Amino acid sequence: MTTHTTHTYSTHIAWTGAANGPASDYKTYSREFLLTIAGKPPLRGTADTAFLGDPALHNPEDLLVAALSSCHLLSYLALCANSGVVVTAYEDDATGTLGQVDRNFKMTEVVLRPRVTIAASSDQAKAERLHERAHDICFIARSVNFPVRHEAIVTRA
Structure with a gap:
């Protein structure tokens, strides 16, 4: 008998760049986000610098x-x-x-x-x-x- 195992992974992401203003102009809106996973440290992220992200954050x-x-x-x-x-x-x-x-x-x-x-x-x-x-x-x-x-x-x- 073959048993199949399924593992599910859940994340939550929130655009934190909204605190700097709305995404109304491609060149100026903040790309920063916060990734959270239950029971684990949060991770701040952004777009790659080629797409106007912050080089100090993960992309x-x-x-x-x-x-x-x-x-x-x-x-x-x-x-x-x-x-x-x-x-x-x-x-x-x-x-x-x-x-x-x-x-x-x-x-x-x-x-x-x-x-x-x-x-x-x-x-x-x-x-x-x-x-x-x-x-x-x-x-x-x-x-x-x-x-x-x-x-x-x-x-x-």
Whole structure:
């Protein structure tokens, strides 16, 4: 018997820029918003600076790249823990590209660049292969309609 599990995620977003005046002129209205999720710290956000946002705040593009990077991290760590690969450090410098396609903007690619350190006793080839598997099971990467590539570097401690 197969059971299907569904997880639901709820957020609340409020445009806080209204305190600075209405959105009546594209060049001057505030793009600032507040994202809240029950039981978690609030996150202030805005548009990318290319779209007149505040460079000091997170924007949706940043958060999408971060979601893909963190999903890969968590998928990879789970696979390693279940496969006998001991990870001692993990960092990623991910980049996303927003391009114009058919006169509209869309995310065209995200590249993950994880740098992983494993215990000297761990199988390096297996650790490298598990990045492919992590990509395959990362549900955020499986949900987007653009390529998510990874250029992983695995080293032994």
